[in-house]
Structure formats: structure tokens, C-alpha cells
Amino acid sequence: MKAEKISELTTNRMSVYLRCLNELASKGEKTVSSDRLAKRFHLNSAQIRKDLAYFGEFGVRGVGYYVEDLRGQLTKILGLEIQHCVGIVGAGRLGTALADYYEFSQANFTVAALFDADEKKIGQKVGDIEIFDVKNFAEIVKKDNIEVAVIAVPAEFAQAVLERITEAGIKAVMNFAPIPLKAAGDVKIKTVDLTISLESLSYFLAQPTVSNGKK
Amino acid sequence: MKAEKISELTTNRMSVYLRCLNELASKGEKTVSSDRLAKRFHLNSAQIRKDLAYFGEFGVRGVGYYVEDLRGQLTKILGLEIQHCVGIVGAGRLGTALADYYEFSQANFTVAALFDADEKKIGQKVGDIEIFDVKNFAEIVKKDNIEVAVIAVPAEFAQAVLERITEAGIKAVMNFAPIPLKAAGDVKIKTVDLTISLESLSYFLAQPTVSNGKK
DNA sequence: TGATGTGAAGCGGTTCACAGCC
DNA sequence: GGCTGTGAACCGCTTCACATCA
Numbered sequence: 072m073k074a075e076k077i078s079e080l081t082t083n084r085m086s087v088y089l090r091c092l093n094e095l096a097s098k099g100e101k102t103v104s105s106d107r108l109a110k111r112f113h114l115n116s117a118q119i120r121k122d123l124a125y126f127g128e129f130g131v132r133g134v135g136y137y138v139e140d141l142r143g144q145l146t147k148i149l150g151l152e153i154q155h156c157v158g159i160v161g162a163g164r165l166g167t168a169l170a171d172y173y174e175f176s177q178a179n180f181t182v183a184a185l186f187d188a189d190e191k192k193i194g195q196k197v198g199d200i201e202i203f204d205v206k207n208f209a210e211i212v213k214k215d216n217i218e219v220a221v222i223a224v225p226a227e228f229a230q231a232v233l234e235r236i237t238e239a240g241i242k243a244v245m246n247f248a249p250i251p252l253k254a255a256g257d258v259k260i261k262t263v264d265l266t267i268s269l270e271s272l273s274y275f276l277a278q279p280t281v282s283n284g285k286k
Numbered sequence: 287m288k289a290e291k292i293s294e295l296t297t298n299r300m301s302v303y304l305r306c307l308n309e310l311a312s313k314g315e316k317t318v319s320s321d322r323l324a325k326r327f328h329l330n331s332a333q334i335r336k337d338l339a340y341f342g343e344f345g346v347r348g349v350g351y352y353v354e355d356l357r358g359q360l361t362k363i364l365g366l367e368i369q370h371c372v373g374i375v376g377a378g379r380l381g382t383a384l385a386d387y388y389e390f391s392q393a394n395f396t397v398a399a400l401f402d403a404d405e406k407k408i409g410q411k412v413g414d415i416e417i418f419d420v421k422n423f424a425e426i427v428k429k430d431n432i433e434v435a436v437i438a439v440p441a442e443f444a445q446a447v448l449e450r451i452t453e454a455g456i457k458a459v460m461n462f463a464p465i466p467l468k469a470a471g472d473v474k475i476k477t478v479d480l481t482i483s484l485e486s487l488s489y490f491l492a493q494p495t496v497s498n499g500k501k
Numbered sequence: 502t503g504a505t506g507t508g509a510a511g512c513g514g515t516t517c518a519c520a521g522c523c
Numbered sequence: 524g525g526c527t528g529t530g531a532a533c534c535g536c537t538t539c540a541c542a543t544c545a
Contacts, residue, residue, distance in 0.1 A: 078514075079486065080513095080514070080515095081514095082485075082489045085485075085489070086485040086489075104525085105526075105527075112466065113466060115515075116526095117517070117528095118516075120528060120529085121515085121516095124529075128527080128528075130526075130528080131522090131523065131526080132522045132525075132526050133522075133523040135527085148492070149492065150488040150489055150491055155491065164382070165387065167379070168379040168383030171379060172380065172480070174480050174481045174484070175484065242490075242491065243488075244487075245483055245484070249305070249389060251328060263478060266305075266389045266393055267298050267302065268478060269434075270301040270304070270364050270366065270393050271294065271476060272460060272476055273364050273366055273370060273395075273458075275474040276365055276370065276433055276434075276457065277363070277365025293535080295537095319503085319504060319505085320505075332507095333536090333538075335506060336506080336537085336538095338505095339506055339507075344505095345504075345505050345506080346504080346544095347505045347543075348544075349503080349504070349505090
């Protein structure tokens with residue numbers, strides 16, 4: 072256990088480990104070694120140990136890790152024992168799709184509200200979730216205790232939306248607009264850029280040698 | 287220009303550069319130096335030059351890069367001068383949202399077909415796009431010349447879907463299911479794992495010191 | 502002069518290998 | 524004996540700094 076800076080790559084993997092443990096737990100496994108975990112889920116055992124060691128000494132030498140125990144630890148580290156409320160800005164196809172996206176609830180996130188600027192959409196519902204005027208964003212954030220905002224608006228509006236979100240005191244943002252956003256230092260933004268992923272696939276297809284992915 | 291292995295990080299940035307150039311072109315800029323490009327879009331100028339140099343000598347010393355010229359080069363490198371057909375497997379909320387996702391057309395991708403296993407959905411349409419029985423995947427891939435598959439099914443079906451896709455000869459896959467998939471070496475998979483992104487935000491929120499993002 | 506293209510240095514993350522403990 | 528936790532080696536990407544050229 073060190074008081075070092077923990078890289079985002081590590082925390083991303085923590086999330087993966089938790090998923091693996093959930094699967095093992097559902098199969099009734101009591102303990103697991105970093106080696107078995109690595110073999111089973113195509114990970115590297117040294118990396119698993121190193122990642123976990125950033126947060127504490129969870130293992131038992133000669134035995135491995137207790138599945139339920141480690142599961143609890145990871146859940147706590149990732150802050151997943153607490154329910155988080157989410158507000159989605161942009162009630163287009165993507166925003167509404169995310170509104171009842173299964174994975175949100177999996178990860179203890181609840182979508183509390185949708186926001187849009189389009190008069191026609193305001194007041195409508197997607198499932199149980201109402202669409203509000205984005206002008207009232209700050210107000211509803213306070214009322215519903217929203218901690219996470221999702222930006223699902225076209226690229227040209229994304230920066231303005233981010234500023235509104237920031238003013239409302241939101242510190243965690245998931246951005247689907249394909250542009251880099253400028254944010255205050257204490258605001259965490261995760262951008263999911265589908266355009267980059269697509270163009271990366273396109274590049275791959277354009278390569279003459281689509282032969283050897285190897286090992 | 288070197289015959290080296292080009293990393294995915296580089297190709298991802300190529301996609302970003304193209305976007306920047308599109309913006310400059312739309313503003314009527316004729317030339318741009320790596321330095322101005324970097325300043326404007328918060329990039330590193332040395333990295334821009336190095337990335338571009340993997341693919342050729344596109345710049346002019348003392349001048350910079352010709353915007354239109356470089357735009358053309360990047361478009362060609364990324365294979366974006368050719369239209370690509372996409373098939374989306376899973377006609378749930380996410381799949382249908384992606385079906386008319388604006389960014390697809392932006393990047394020269396056309397969604398040719400949706401696929402699902404649910405009898406009730408088969409035969410229906412989302413916009414212009416028909417939903418087919420996933421059993422007929424291979425057939426329709428051939429007919430419509432589909433090159434890219436999107437996996438938008440629940441995690442437990444994703445691996446099976448991938449195998450079906452692979453058998454049909456698809457080499458480029460975008461996966462939204464939150465599990466690591468095992469693929470043949472010559473198949474390129476881009477996984478967009480929203481659960482990891484969410485849990486990473488959750489971790490951030492759980493940190494006691496949400497103070498100093500710095501620099 | 503001004504900006505590219507690139508070898509070299511720097512840095513962060515991954516993997517190795519083993520001492521230490523159950 | 525088996526497996527963790529971790530210093531050290533390794534590796535690849537980023538950044539620097541400058542020779543090179545229009």
C-alpha cells in the first residue's frame with residue numbers, strides 16, 4: 072500500500088477485476104489466486120497484484136484472495152456501494168437510449184433526469200424519466216442530488232453545455248460529443264469518442280496486410 | 287516516412303488531426319504549422335510532426351502544412367474516401383440509437399442493416415433500416431457488402447455474436463458489450479466499455495480530495 | 502528566418518523475478 | 524510448497540532539441 076498517484080489505467084482495470092470477481096462469486100468460488108484470475112480472463116498476474124497492492128494488502132500468501140472479501144473491497148474503492156444520480160443532457164436518440172441503458176443500473180447509477188433545449192421534448196417522458204428544460208439544469212441538479220452529467224448533444228453545443236454543467240457544481244462528466252472539451256481542473260471528464268473508434272476501424276480496413284494479428 | 291509499426295494511439299490522433307483540419311478548412315485557412323495546430327487544439331507540436339512523419343513528408347519547412355492537401359492525405363490514410371457499410375447486431379435501445387447516429391455518416395459509414403433474435407422485432411424498420419433475423423447475418427453481409435459489425439447485445443450473448451460475425455468474414459468490429467471478447471488475430475475489435483467509464487467516474491467521486499486537477 | 506523531420510532523452514506503465522510470508 | 528507484494532529491468536510512447544532545408 073503506497074500513497075502514490077494511481078493511474079487511470081489502474082482504476083479502469085479495478086473495474087474489470089470487479090467484474091471478474093462477480094463472475095467467480097456467482098459460480099461459488101471462494102478463493103482465487105492472481106495467476107488463476109489472469110489465466111481465466113486473459114490478464115497479467117503481476118499486474119493484478121500490483122494494481123491491488125496500491126490499495127491495500129488484500130491477499131494471503133500461499134492462498135490467494137478471498138473472492139467475497141476482495142469483491143467488497145473493490146466495490147468500496149470504486150465507490151459503488153453508494154447510489155449515484157445521473158442527469159443526461161440531450162434527449163435525442165443517444166440520450167434516450169442511455170436513459171434506460173442497463174449498464175447504468177448495474178453500476179449503481181440512476182438516471183434521474185433528461186435535459187433538452189427543444190420545446191417539443193420538454194415535459195415528455197422516457198420510461199419514468201422526465202425531460203426538463205436545460206435552462207433549469209442547476210435547479211434540478213440540486214433538487215435530485217445529481218452528481219454525474221452525461222453530454223449527449225451535437226459537438227457544436229457540447230462546450231456550452233459543459234460550462235452550464237460546471238456552473239451547477241457537477242464534478243463528473245461523461246461526454247459523447249466528438250470534440251475535446253476544456254474543463255476546470257477539478258472536473259473529471261470521460262470522453263467516449265465513437266468517431267475516433269470508427270475511423271480507427273476504417274484505417275484498419277484500409278491496410279493492405281490484414282493478415283497477421285499474431286499472439 | 288518509416289516502415290515501422292504504427293501504434294493505435296497514433297492512428298487515433300490522426301483522426302483528431304483530420305477533425306482539426308476540417309475546422310480550419312471551413313474557416314478558410316490555407317496553411318498551418320504544427321505549432322499553431324498544437325496551440326489551437328491543445329496538442330503537442332512534436333507529436334503532430336512525428337505522427338504525420340510515419341506516413342510521409344507532408345510539410346514544407348519554413349511554411350507548415352497545406353490544409354487542403356493534408357486533409358486529403360489524412361482522409362486517404364484513414365480510408366475515409368471509401369464508403370463503408372455497417373451491420374448492427376442488437377436492435378435494442380442502443381442499437382437503434384446507433385442506427386441513425388449522426389457520427390456514422392460523418393465518418394463515411396452507412397448503416398445497412400440491423401439484426402436481432404427477437405421475432406417481434408424482425409421485419410420492422412428503424413428509419414430506412416430494416417431489422418433482420420440474426421440467423422441470416424452471413425447472407426445479408428454478402429448481399430449488402432457489409433464490412434463492419436457493431437455488437438450492441440447484452441454481455442452474455444456478445445461472444446456468440448462475435449463468433450457468428452467472424453464466420454461471416456467480418457474483420458472490423460465495434461463492441462459495446464462490457465466484456466473482453468476473444469477474437470481471431472485478423473479481426474480488429476474496438477470495445478467501448480461504458481461500465482468502465484462509469485465506474486471510473488464513480489471512483490473519482492469517491493476520492494476524498496477532489497481538489498487539485500492541476501495544470 | 503521559420504518550420505519540418507528526427508535522433509536522443511525522459512517518463513510512465515508493464516513485466517520479470519524473487520524475497521518474504523502463510 | 525504456493526502465492527503475495529515489490530524492487531528492478533524492460534519497453535513503448537512522449538517530449539525535447541536541433542540539424543536540415545525551403
